[in-house]
């Protein structure tokens with residue numbers, strides 16, 4: 001900004017000397033008065049111009065001074081910019097995380113819903129040495145299965161390879177065994193087989209297998225989420241087994257002692273419905289629906 005020192009340009013009135021010199025003393029007097037007046041006007045204008053320039057300069061200095069920040073102020077502003085930038089990055093990451101978790105959650109639930117509609121039936125490979133009826137009042141287990149909402153579920157009395165429990169028992173070296181299996185290949189079937197002499201243990205094993213059906217009806221998406229989180233089924237296998245036996249004990253009144261000498265004892269102190277999900281959550285598995293608000297980036301609170 002420049003300031004003109006000469007006042008004439010600042011819109012001063014057009015005061016001009018007379019074009020013709022005065023011929024008479026009277027006129028000279030008048031000319032002197034005009035000259036004096038002109039000088040006064042010029043002086044006044046010059047003073048006004050200088051004062052204006054000074055005021056403007058002062059103002060400029062004040063503005064410049066107000067722009068100068070202390071190191072503390074500069075650092076506060078730099079921090080604020082850095083925090084804002086971190087927050088933008090964190091918010092973008094949180095949005096990506098939420099969208100990805102949401103997609104995976106929906107996908108896993110859709111897979112399980114599709115799986116539930118499958119009606120594959122096993123080919124009975126090896127007849128059960130114990131026969132084709134569960135000892136006791138519910139020979140095909142349908143009354144019990146119906147009572148837990150598993151009307152569509154049937155028992156396959158099969159000692160073939162699909163009966164993982166029966167074969168697991170054989171490998172342990174026992175002479176006579178009872179074993180069962182629930183396989184996701186056959187959503188609506190429970191495998192059951194036993195050797196003669198093991199009749200009294202068949203019912204608890206049957207109920208245990210039915211509890212596996214329950215687990216997959218209710219927790220299968222969480223098992224898929226475990227895969228996604230890199231938690232393998234080996235990592236929660238013992239808990240899956242114990243949870244099935246404990247549900248049989250705590251919910252359906254099977255004596256805990258019936259499972260003590262099996263590969264799946266109920267050894268969870270204070271078991272409760274939902275215990276397995278909580279256990280999976282403790283391993284870092286997402287067991288609850290992703291909610292956008294859980295992904296919000298919180299403001300950094302500075303002391």
Ligand SMILES: [Zn+2]
Pocket residue numbers: 208209212241244264
């Ligand atoms: Zn089991």
